[in-house]
Amino acid sequence: MLSSLENVMDKVVEVLEVSKSFEYVKEPYKSLKQSFVEFMRGTNVENRRFQVLQSITFSVSKGEILGIIGSNGAGKSTLLKVISGILYPDSGKIFIRGSVAPLIELGAGFHPEFTGLENIYLNSYVLGLTKKEVDDKLDWILSFSELRDFINWPLKCYSSGMQMRLGFSISAALEPDVFLIDESLAVGDARFVEKCIQRILELKRNGTAFLIASHDLENLKKVADKCILLEKGSITKEGPPDEVIQVYLGNSCHA
Numbered sequence: 105m106l107s108s109l110e111n112v113m114d115k116v117v118e119v120l121e122v123s124k125s126f127e128y129v130k131e132p133y134k135s136l137k138q139s140f141v142e143f144m145r146g147t148n149v150e151n152r153r154f155q156v157l158q159s160i161t162f163s164v165s166k167g168e169i170l171g172i173i174g175s176n177g178a179g180k181s182t183l184l185k186v187i188s189g190i191l192y193p194d195s196g197k198i199f200i201r202g203s204v205a206p207l208i209e210l211g212a213g214f215h216p217e218f219t220g221l222e223n224i225y226l227n228s229y230v231l232g233l234t235k236k237e238v239d240d241k242l243d244w245i246l247s248f249s250e251l252r253d254f255i256n257w258p259l260k261c262y263s264s265g266m267q268m269r270l271g272f273s274i275s276a277a278l279e280p281d282v283f284l285i286d287e288s289l290a291v292g293d294a295r296f297v298e299k300c301i302q303r304i305l306e307l308k309r310n311g312t313a314f315l316i317a318s319h320d321l322e323n324l325k326k327v328a329d330k331c332i333l334l335e336k337g338s339i340t341k342e343g344p345p346d347e348v349i350q351v352y353l354g355n356s357c358h359a
């Protein structure tokens with residue numbers, strides 16, 4: 105009884121039957137007159153819904169790393185956005201126990217006109233930290249990101265790799281309970297990515313759970329405890345990274 109309760113408490117992310125669709129305007133460039141005439145006739149039902157996630161269920165435990173793999177358009181980013189609360193699901197439930205740091209889109213949560221330093225405070229504030237807490241972590245962020253010399257530059261002058269360094273370093277400094285990473289590491293150079301991986305493993309040892317969407321299958325194999333394969337919005341395979349990656353590569357060869 106106690107062990108099953110501990111099991112439940114260990115689950116820091118629970119995604120239950122989550123579905124998400126987007127609405128598309130089929131003919132975006134219709135004239136106003138045509139739209140009006142169709143509206144009056146009741147024939148303007150040109151929008152279509154497109155199902156992006158279909159009844160997704162999985163969970164991630166404390167200190168566990170989940171790899172999310174799948175082709176472009178499979179729904180990986182949408183899934184992470186729904187979990188982070190950037191998007192709402194149409195149906196289903198998401199339970200998160202603890203703090204979440206999302207590194208989902210480059211530049212998200214940042215302002216291009218502000219300097220790197222201002223953005224550290226802005227972004228940390230958005231993630232729920234007080235000024236004092238950021239002051240305490242600032243030196244770590246500057247050292248880890250290796251951006252000390254560029255920290256007074258406006259963010260719009262940063263390369264995509266520098267933006268990733270900043271975003272990753274802020275989230276990694278927070279030591280969140282749940283860390284969401286969407287492809288962001290792909291823009292980093294090999295040395296920095298290796299440094300991020302070491303930090304990811306360190307946070308994992310301290311109990312942070314990770315959900316990492318990536319096409320870098322070699323690195324996923326190294327760090328992930330389990331993987332899910334998303335195909336057209338559904339989980340088609342779930343299990344040990346080696347097995348899931350093998351199915352993914354087999355499927356993409358036959359596609």
Ligand SMILES: Nc1ncnc2c1ncn2[C@@H]1O[C@H](COP(=O)(O)OP(=O)(O)O)[C@@H](O)[C@H]1O
Nearest residue numbers: 126127156174175176177178179180181182183
């Ligand atoms: N905001 C949006 N509005 C409409 N369609 C979207 C939006 N975001 C994603 N999509 C569509 O959802 C599908 C899944 O996209 P995405 O989750 O980004 O896939 P992945 O990250 O696996 O490449 C794609 O067909 C994409 O065009």
Ligand SMILES: [Mg+2]
Nearest residue numbers: 180181182287
């Ligand atoms: Mg994506």
